[in-house]
Amino acid sequence: MPTICWFRRDLRLSDHPALVAAVAEARAAGDEVVALYVVDPALWRAAGTPRLAYLAASLRSLDEATGGRLVVRHGRADRVVPAVARQVGASSVHVSAATEPYGRRRDEAVEAALDVPLVRTGCPYAVAPGRLRTGQGGPYQVFTPFRGAWLDHGWHEPAPRPRDVPWAALASDGLPDAPATDVTLPPAGERAARERWHAFVREDLAGYDVDRNRPDLDVTSWMSVHLKHGEIHPRTLLADLADAGRGARGPLADSVATYRSELAWREFHADVLWHHPAAARTSLREVVPQDAWATGPPADRAFAAWTDGRTGYPLVDAGMRQLRAQGWVHNRVRMVVASFLVKDLHLPWQRGAAHFMEWLVDGDVPQNQLNWQWVAGTGRDAAPYFRVFNPVTQARKFDPDGTYVRRWVPELRDVPDRAVHEPWTLPGGLPAGYPERVVDHAHEREVALADHARRAR
Numbered sequence: 001m002p003t004i005c006w007f008r009r010d011l012r013l014s015d016h017p018a019l020v021a022a023v024a025e026a027r028a029a030g031d032e033v034v035a036l037y038v039v040d041p042a043l044w045r046a047a048g049t050p051r052l053a054y055l056a057a058s059l060r061s062l063d064e065a066t067g068g069r070l071v072v073r074h075g076r077a078d079r080v081v082p083a084v085a086r087q088v089g090a091s092s093v094h095v096s097a098a099t100e101p102y103g104r105r106r107d108e109a110v111e112a113a114l115d116v117p118l119v120r121t122g123c124p125y126a127v128a129p130g131r132l133r134t135g136q137g138g139p140y141q142v143f144t145p146f147r148g149a150w151l152d153h154g155w156h157e158p159a160p161r162p163r164d165v166p167w168a169a170l171a172s173d174g175l176p177d178a179p180a181t182d183v184t185l186p187p188a189g190e191r192a193a194r195e196r197w198h199a200f201v202r203e204d205l206a207g208y209d210v211d212r213n214r215p216d217l218d219v220t221s222w223m224s225v226h227l228k229h230g231e232i233h234p235r236t237l238l239a240d241l242a243d244a245g246r247g248a249r250g251p252l253a254d255s256v257a258t259y260r261s262e263l264a265w266r267e268f269h270a271d272v273l274w275h276h277p278a279a280a281r282t283s284l285r286e287v288v289p290q291d292a293w294a295t296g297p298p299a300d301r302a303f304a305a306w307t308d309g310r311t312g313y314p315l316v317d318a319g320m321r322q323l324r325a326q327g328w329v330h331n332r333v334r335m336v337v338a339s340f341l342v343k344d345l346h347l348p349w350q351r352g353a354a355h356f357m358e359w360l361v362d363g364d365v366p367q368n369q370l371n372w373q374w375v376a377g378t379g380r381d382a383a384p385y386f387r388v389f390n391p392v393t394q395a396r397k398f399d400p401d402g403t404y405v406r407r408w409v410p411e412l413r414d415v416p417d418r419a420v421h422e423p424w425t426l427p428g429g430l431p432a433g434y435p436e437r438v439v440d441h442a443h444e445r446e447v448a449l450a451d452h453a454r455r456a457r
C-alpha cells in the first residue's frame with residue numbers, strides 16, 4: 001500500500017520528519033509515496049495576491065524537486081484527501097501538524113473523513129506549540145521565561161533528507177497559475193531558502209546583533225518568507241546557528257544568541273495562539289474604551305493615507321510603500337507603521353493586520369496578529385500602551401542618513417541630510433508631490449494616552 005505525504009506549509013524535502021515517516025512506511029511495504037498538495041479554496045481566497053504568487057512559485061519548485069510528481073488537487077481538504085487516499089488505497093496520510101486555528105479544525109475534519117490514519121509528525125516549529133508549561137502547569141504569558149524554557153527544552157537535530165524517494169505518478173490538476181502582481185517577489189523554493197540562509201550566515205550574521213534594527217542596511221535574513229511556507233525549518237537554522245556559535249565570542253556570539261531569540265519570538269507567538277485561538281481576531285486585553293477608535297469617513301481617509309504611504313511622515317510612508325513594492329517590510333519599520341495606525345490614527349489593530357495579510361509574502365496568522373497585538377499593547381506580553389513610537393526619532397535613530405526613506409519615497413530623494421525625516425521644516429516648504437502630515441504626532445500621542453487613562457479609571 002502506498003502512503004501519502006500531504007504538503008501544506010512545509011514545501012521542502014530536507015529536514016521534513018513527516019516525509020521521512022511517509023517514505024519509511026511506504027518502503028517497508030515495498031510501495032510508493034504520493035506527494036499531495038491541496039488547493040483549498042478557503043485558504044486560497046484568504047491569501048493576498050503577492051503571497052499566492054509566491055506560493056505558486058514555491059509549488060513549482062517542490063514539483064521540480066519531486067521530479068514532476070507533485071499531485072495537485074483543488075477542493076476542500078476533507079473531501080479531496082480522503083478521495084485520493086481511497087483512489088490509491090493508501091495505508092496512511094502523513095502531515096506536519098497544523099497548529100493554527102483554521103489548520104487544526106481542517107485536520108480534525110480530514111481525520112474524521114479518512115478511513116486510514118492521519119499521522120502527524122513534527123510541525124513548523126522547533127518546539128511544538130502547547131508543549132511548554134509553567135511550573136503551575138499553565139501556558140506561558142511572558143516571553144522571557146518562555147524563551148528560557150524553550151532553550152532548556154531544546155529540539156531535535158534536523159531530519160535527514162530521504163534519498164531516491166519512490167514518488168508515485170498520479171494524475172494532477174496541474175500547478176496553480178501565479179496571479180499577476182506588481183510586487184517584486186524574492187526567489188521561492190527550498191533551494192532559494194537555503195541559498196539565502198547560507199549567504200546570510202556568511203555575510204551578515206556576525207553583525208546581526210548590532211545592525212538588525214537598521215532598515216537602511218537591509219542585512220536581516222528574510223527567512224520569515226521561507227519559514228512561512230516551510231521551505232526551511234527553524235531546526236535547520238538553529239543547528240547552523242549552533243555550529244556558527246561554537247567557540248565564538250564577542251559580536252558573533254551575541255549575534256547567534258540574538259537570532260536564536262528572534263526565532264523564540266516566532267515560537268512564543270505560535271504558543272500563545274495555540275492556547276488562545278481567538279487572539280487571531282480579538283484583543284487579548286482591551287486597552288482603550290470602545291469610543292476611542294476613529295470611525296466613519298475621517299477614519300477611512302486616514303486609513304487610505306496609511307495604506308498608500310501618504311501620511312506625511314517619511315518613515316511611515318517608506319514602510320507602507322515598501323510593503324506594496326516587495327510584500328515585505330523591515331521589522332523596525334513594521335513596528336513604527338503599526339504604532340502609527342493604532343496610536344496616531346486611532347484605528348483598531350485588526351484593520352492594519354488585515355492590510356498586512358493582504359500584502360505580506362510572509363503573512364502568517366500567529367506572527368502577524370500577535371505582533372500587531374504587541375504593538376497595540378493588547379497582547380499577552382505586549383509593549384505597554386503608553387509606549388508610542390515616535391516616527392521622527394525612530395527614523396533619526398535607525399535610518400540615520402535617510403537612505404531607507406529616499407529609497408522608497410522618491411519625492412524626498414533630493415532633500416538634504418536629516419531634513420528628510422522632517423520635510424515640513426524645509427525653508428522652501430514640502431518638496432513637490434509630498435503630502436502634508438495627516439495628523440500631528442505629538443497631539444495624537446496625548447490623545448492616545450488620555451484614552452488609555454480613561455479606560456484605566
Ligand SMILES: Cc1cc2nc3c(=O)[nH]c(=O)nc-3n(C[C@H](O)[C@H](O)[C@H](O)COP(=O)(O)OP(=O)(O)OC[C@H]3O[C@@H](n4cnc5c(N)ncnc54)[C@H](O)[C@@H]3O)c2cc1C
Nearest residue numbers: 220221222223224262266331334335362363364367368371
Ligand atoms: C506589525 C508586525 C507584523 C508582523 N507580521 C509578520 C508576519 O506576518 N509574518 C512573519 O513571519 N513575521 C511578522 N512580523 C515579525 C517580523 O517583522 C518579521 O518576522 C521579520 O521582519 C522578518 O524579516 P527577517 O526574516 O529578515 O528577520 P530577521 O531579523 O532575520 O529574523 C529572523 C527570524 O526571526 C523571526 N522573527 C524576527 N522578529 C520577529 C518578531 N517580531 N516576531 C516573530 N518572529 C520574529 C522570524 O522568523 C525571522 O525570519 C511582524 C512584525 C510586526 C511588528
